[in-house]
Structure formats: C-alpha cells, structure tokens
Amino acid sequence: AKMDKTPLKMFELAVSCIDTEKPLEDNTVYLSKRDLFAFFKVSDNDKHSRFKQAVEKMQKQAFFQIKEEAGKGFKFKSIVPIPYVEWTDYNDEVKIEFHREIMPYLINLKKNFTQHALSDIAELNSKYSLILYRWLSMNYNQYEHYSVKGGRRAEQVEAYRNPSIKVKEMRLMTDTVNEYHKYNDWDRYILKNSLKEINAHTSFNVTYDKIKKGRSIDAIVFHIEKKRMADDNSYKLDDRAYQEDKARKAETEDQLVLQAMDSPYTKLLMEHFLLSYLDLMDKKILAGLQKNVYPLYDELKELRGLNGVKDHLSYVGAKQEDYSKKNICKYLKKAIEQYLPTVKRQDLNHE
Structure with a gap:
C-alpha cells in the first residue's frame, strides 16, 4: 500500500463494510461521518475541513502496487483503490466507491483470514504498525482456524503463530525499500516502533528473532501470543482448550x-x-x-x-x-x- 496512516485507516474502515457473501452494488459502501470522526478521534471545530483534507489526500496518494506471477515472469499492476467519494455538508452519509479492479483482491483477502479488529487499528498511529498488524493478524487468524478445524500438520499450524518473512519482502510490504538503508536503523524505526505500538494497543503480544545469512540479517521470525483477560485481571496465553x-x-x-x-x-x-x-x-x-x-x-x-x-x-x-x-x-x-x-x-x- 502506497499511502500514509490517515488514508490507510480510512481505506481499512471502508473495506470493513464489504460483505463477501453479498456482492456490492456498483462497488459502493456507505459510511457515517460521525463514525469516521469517532474512528479518527476528531472532535474539534475544524473536523469537517480536516475530513475533507483526509479524503483528498487519500484520493491523491492512495494506490496499490500488485505483483503477480504470470507465466515465466511477473505481471505488475498499479491500482487507485477509491476513485470516487461523495458527501454533503448537511448529511451524515459518505458514499465510497471502490475501483472494479481492486474488488477481487479485497474479497479474496477478506475470505482468507485478514479480518481484524477495527478497535485495534484505531489505536495505531503509524502506517508501518497498520501494515504489520494486518500481516500478523492474517497469520494468527489461520493459526486459530486450523487449530480448531484441522486440515494442517502440527508444524504448519505452529508456523502460522510463528510466521517468518524475508527482510527484503518486508521492506517491499512496508514501502521502505529506499529508506533506512542500514539494517539497524530500519530495525529501530520500522520494526521495533511498530511492535511497541502493536503490543501496547492491540490484542497481540509479539516478539521476534533475527535470522542471519552470512553476516547480514536475512529474515525475521515473529512469535505471536494473544492476550486473554483472566479473572485476576492478568493476561494468559491461548491454549488448545481455550481455542x-x-x-x-x-x-x-x-x-x-x-x-x-x-x-x-x-x-x-x-x-x-x-x-x-x-x-x-x-x-x-x-x-x-x-x-x-x-x-x-x-x-x-x-x-x-x-x-x-x-x-x-x-x-x-x-x-x-x-x-x-x-x-x-x-x-x-x-x-x-x-x-x-x-x-x-x-x-x-x-x-
């Protein structure tokens, strides 16, 4: 995703309205301005102009780069996900229309374990935290699903709770290929700061290990634990019986x-x-x-x-x-x- 925190949050909120069981009419969802203001914690007198700026920023800035295997190589696409937004100053309703080309990806993502809590997302203040939280959620949701339903080997199920990713791939995912060239800087500003936010504001506790290849860091292995409130107000880790x-x-x-x-x-x-x-x-x-x-x-x-x-x-x-x-x-x-x-x-x- 090539966009900053605010348009990314707005996009996530719009995506959450998609029902994969019922095709959207004209690829359109309707949101409430009141809900949007609450979601972004906007309560001052300047909220309407700030909302307008956020919508304009999202439409100018938000696009997705998609890389797909095609034959012997790769096919690249660039899609502006939300080409049309409509609202009035006297009505609460906001009409958001998705581009037809992005819809198959969104529906496929929602069907394949990317449901996550909007309340968690609302608390995150960095686009890197948002992107990493979505990826961690996707993996942990699969862990929860296959732990109960079966259909995967025990080591595959555990791999969903301890997912690994190449540093190169994570730089692509977070759009930091050309930023923080030194690994230590990237680790401090992107990885550690994101996990600090995720651990503080979401239902996850996440740690990670670095995997070396030669003298450089090649991959990251994350370890995801779900917080669960017990009677004594302490958090316990999920086990199979709980699942x-x-x-x-x-x-x-x-x-x-x-x-x-x-x-x-x-x-x-x-x-x-x-x-x-x-x-x-x-x-x-x-x-x-x-x-x-x-x-x-x-x-x-x-x-x-x-x-x-x-x-x-x-x-x-x-x-x-x-x-x-x-x-x-x-x-x-x-x-x-x-x-x-x-x-x-x-x-x-x-x-």
Whole structure:
C-alpha cells in the first residue's frame, strides 16, 4: 500500500463494510461521518475541513502496487483503490466507491483470514504498525482456524503463530525499500516502533528473532501470543482448550449476530441514532443486543405493539449521553428494564 496512516485507516474502515457473501452494488459502501470522526478521534471545530483534507489526500496518494506471477515472469499492476467519494455538508452519509479492479483482491483477502479488529487499528498511529498488524493478524487468524478445524500438520499450524518473512519482502510490504538503508536503523524505526505500538494497543503480544545469512540479517521470525483477560485481571496465553471453547462460543455468537442483523429492532436503533455503522461491525454488540435486549423489546411489543417500542427508543435516543455509547448494550438493557415495570403497572391499573 502506497499511502500514509490517515488514508490507510480510512481505506481499512471502508473495506470493513464489504460483505463477501453479498456482492456490492456498483462497488459502493456507505459510511457515517460521525463514525469516521469517532474512528479518527476528531472532535474539534475544524473536523469537517480536516475530513475533507483526509479524503483528498487519500484520493491523491492512495494506490496499490500488485505483483503477480504470470507465466515465466511477473505481471505488475498499479491500482487507485477509491476513485470516487461523495458527501454533503448537511448529511451524515459518505458514499465510497471502490475501483472494479481492486474488488477481487479485497474479497479474496477478506475470505482468507485478514479480518481484524477495527478497535485495534484505531489505536495505531503509524502506517508501518497498520501494515504489520494486518500481516500478523492474517497469520494468527489461520493459526486459530486450523487449530480448531484441522486440515494442517502440527508444524504448519505452529508456523502460522510463528510466521517468518524475508527482510527484503518486508521492506517491499512496508514501502521502505529506499529508506533506512542500514539494517539497524530500519530495525529501530520500522520494526521495533511498530511492535511497541502493536503490543501496547492491540490484542497481540509479539516478539521476534533475527535470522542471519552470512553476516547480514536475512529474515525475521515473529512469535505471536494473544492476550486473554483472566479473572485476576492478568493476561494468559491461548491454549488448545481455550481455542476450542472460543470456537464454540464464536459459533453461538455468529448465530446471534445473524439474528440481530435480521431483526427489525436493529433497524429501529439505527433510525434513532442509537446504533452506528461501526456498531454493526462489532459482533459483541450485535450478539449482546440479540441475547439481552431484544427479548425485552419483544415483551414491550406484546404490551404496546411495535409503535410502543418506537416511542420508547425515541425517548431513549433523546436522553442518550456520551458515556452511554461506550457500552450501548448495557445502556439499552438498563433503559428497557426500568421502563417495562412502569408499562406493566399502567396496564394493571387500567384493568
């Protein structure tokens, strides 16, 4: 990727909206300006002009160089990934159109283990950290997948958790072929700084070893460990039993997410600005709503009909404070739990 941190983050956010199961209409996704500002932690009065500058920078600067094996040699492509962006100053919606030539690569990447947490990416402040985090995620996701599902030899599975890469290849990947010619400088500014950020702000703990060929460093072997919060607030490393338990929970979570996506309540929450586009990408939020909040909305619907649910959400949306957005499931659950007894009392009094 030939682009700086801000356009790269914007590109990642747009890519996260692609659903590999449903082809995009006109290769177009829609984002919310509010979500974009939140993602980039922009809150000052100058945010609209800064957003405009970021979009312009992305379109002028962002392109991908792709190298593919073709016959006896290689074929090279240069693609501008996002040729068209449209928004207005009075509307929250931002239309982003991908170039048709980049779509097969994006869909293939998403199908092949490059899903990663947007919340992790949001905290990274260097384009090198972003690029390395994506590559590490791709490898670790394969480790998690094959640890549970099988289909690879034990040493292959371990290689995904301890991936290696030639220094030459990593320079290409990070676009530093012509920068930091001395290895020690490159190691300090690109590798160590990126891993410091990744270890501090993401779910990974990563160390690495240098592999020498002769007197020079030829390759890097990374060792990826996943942080897991235990009851005593310390991190434990993933083991096979944890992986299997995680896979079972993920399957249940996926079912809840699908149900939530189909629920009319999700649409109502969006209409009342209680859910954002970023929330729709968060499986934990959708699963939490389906499991803990939507059954209570069903109770209210029984008593007051769908319009009763709409009235409740309209009131909750008007009263919402910024702190509630940090845990929207907890906020919505508390609101409906406080409201339902009132409705039931009113019905008893009426009878």
